[in-house]
């Protein structure tokens with residue numbers, strides 16, 4: 181098999197490796213498409229510390245090629261979307277309707293899945309490793325779906341779309357007629373905007389310094405575009421909302437400053453949601469008196485609070501009925517060898533989502 185591997189430096193190594201024989205609960209998936217997500221970049225540059233070597237990619241869709249003797253959830257030939265947090269179905273969180281917090285993640289993360297030429301044995305990022313033509317993972321990391329949609333769109337449901345749409349619909353539970361601010365309009369931010377539109381928000385403020393992202397946000401449902409480069413973004417939002425602020429403010433970058441900004445943008449009694457992944461050791465400073473007096477809610481959000489075994493098909497259905505536009509989120513279909521260029525394009529804000537569709 182071919183795979184793009186993190187070897188300890190930001191430049192991934194695309195190479196031939198040998199798959200390790202799968203176990204009885206494992207499944208082998210022929211990858212049809214894999215989205216290039218910012219978390220892959222974070223893993224490659226140390227923002228998210230992971231052991232090397234590791235097959236990156238955690239946003240993928242494909243077809244089941246082989247299933248172990250104890251596998252019950254999928255069978256050969258099934259169409260699946262990979263879930264970067266497994267949903268084991270048995271842990272405390274899965275049993276309490278919070279499979280996005282499933283404890284099995286720590287276990288699958290370190291299972292070796294391939295052997296390299298130098299004898300080292302990389303695991304798959306988050307138990308997946310979709311930057312490859314083939315992936316071996318635990319059955320808990322897969323969700324069977326039924327659809328005719330192309331893999332390039334389905335892959336996005338594995339991370340960015342579910343995180344963003346889920347943040348709007350599941351975490352925040354946006355009420356129709358609400359005002360919504362979204363700080364950071366990359367792939368996940370655009371999905372938050374779409375989720376807010378689906379939820380019936382009356383006004384959606386898209387906040388991003390990159391013009392392409394603001395323009396794209398308009399396509400997905402943003403009603404007001406705010407350029408932080410043209411003056412303080414919070415002040416601009418306050419002016420647009422008559423000094424009130426937004427009912428919901430989403431931070432989709434993962435920086436302490438913009439998390440504090442989202443908190444400031446939420447109105448009194450409103451809700452700020454942290455969707456972006458901050459550096460693992462970062463700290464956020466918030467105004468103490470306002471925490472009490474303004475009665476705002478501050479919500480963390482992992483994987484859009486999604487219950488993947490029902491939400492993946494739910495989001496597929498929203499795409500099929502034209503409510504959710506994933507086609508416009510795919511900026512470019514690329515080959516596995518282009519993955520390092522895709523990292524650079526993402527970091528310079530040139531694309532919403534690059535999707536690897538050929539290896």
Ligand SMILES: [Zn+2]
Pocket residue numbers: 217218219220238239339340
């Ligand atoms: Zn991701």
Ligand SMILES: [Zn+2]
Pocket residue numbers: 266267268269270271272273274275279281282283284
């Ligand atoms: Zn679980």
